[in-house]
Amino acid sequence: MEAWTLEKIVQYIDNQIEESNSLDYKAAGALANNDKKKNEISKDVSAFANSNGGVIIYGVKEFDDSDKNHLPERIDPVERSRISKEWLEQVIATRIQPKIEGTEICPVTVSETENTVIYVVNIPKSSTAHQASDNKYYKRYNFQSEPMQDYEIRDVMNRASYPKIELEFEIETRHLESNPAPDWFGTTVIPQSNTTSVLKIYAKNNGNIYANYVNYYVFINRHFLKSEGTEHLKTFKQGGYDMVEYYGENTVRDVIGMRTSGIGYTAEYGPSRFDPILPGMHSRPEELKLIADISGFKDSYITWKVFADNAMPSKGKVQVKNIPITYIEEKTTES
Structure with missing residues (x-):
């Protein structure tokens, strides 16, 4: 897995690296122990796997201004005591069917004294289609997770019939x-x-x-x-x-x-x-x-x-x- 450090994430912010179909920023509030947020996690992660794979960075806030949409504003760290790596792994594993093989979560420490962290989730391109917890299939399109059409689902499922x-x-x-x-x-x-x-x-x-x-x-x-x-x-x-x-x-x-x-x-x-x-x-x-x-x-x-x-x-x-x-x-x- 690509090495992620706090310095590298700060560079992303300083250089204003924009979101794309392979990169997504999420503020700390995107991780919460309720069904709504868990469903959103399953939706976003499965969309990357159904597309070409990519990275979700939980702990970086985007600008609220419409003219700076999809640009990182600042670090918004996650409290490790509230949301652990194991909790996030379990949500991804249990709310997406079938399970996505090869997903990796890299915790990047922000402050040891405050026990805060950024979670970088690396999602591979899958050889089949994955269903989110709302029983829908999603893809990455225009920086967002959007529902897939039937032909798109069939095309993704046929990936297993191709050599990789x-x-x-x-x-x-x-x-x-x-x-x-x-x-x-x-x-x-x-x-x-x-x-x-x-x-x-x-x-x-x-x-x-x-x-x-x-x-x-x-x-x-x-x-x-x-x-x-x-x-x-x-x-x-x-x-x-x-x-x-x-x-x-x-x-x-x-x-x-x-x-x-x-x-x-x-x-x-x-x-x-x-x-x-x-x-x-x-x-x-x-x-x-x-x-x-x-x-x-x-x-x-x-x-x-x-x-x-x-x-x-x-x-x-x-x-x-x-x-x-x-x-x-x-x-x-x-x-």
Whole structure:
């Protein structure tokens, strides 16, 4: 889940980040132990799940002025002793049918002495339609939760018949240390070391059916990558940065034979074919070579867009500092 801090929420207020179909602000009064407020919670949370997912921040008040509608005015903290995280979890779990899998609540402390908090509720896009406690289905539209039409409900319920492909990333840093053996004259050769890093890109199927055809685009800061092997990538400017567009797909090439060459045997490959991705599985990784020092890019974002079979296109982003890193140490002794 995205990390939420008080400083980050204050930045949202200072920068006047407006509500959207993926972001909603709620004052502390939106959380109360009565049926009316509980029904509103179920309505708002289910609307996000039925749409494209998003975040509800309980504890931030909007402006009352009509010309500043949907803009955050100030922090309006929730009393933790009155409304606990467990209480909110129970309301969401018991007042929405079926239960929304993957919903996460992040408590952000405002004051320890006053025991006040902001609750950030992260709601994923669901693979089926969810009904609020008033027996209606809602969606996010024009910054609000509105009832869904019959065809919209049917469309959401059909999400389960589509593959759900998301991209996952891993940085692999490999350190190779070579220890050559002394030559014939007993001269000791200085050990050599080499460190290389690659960005691995996986297409992960988080849906319920397998994906036949997957195509994706990844957008990365060009200076994050080694120039070697990226000359053919499309380049463009975004927010003042030099970016590249990398294209990938779930294709493989089978070995169909071997042929002799001057250095031995060389494999012969057949034409590319699409390799289906089963539910819960991921594709073979694509690899992009990284520069030696990537520390200056830890705050950069990698964004992506995926097309899979008849599913709606999906997109996402990840911050470089949140990408897991695998370190591999290798030692060799040359004779």
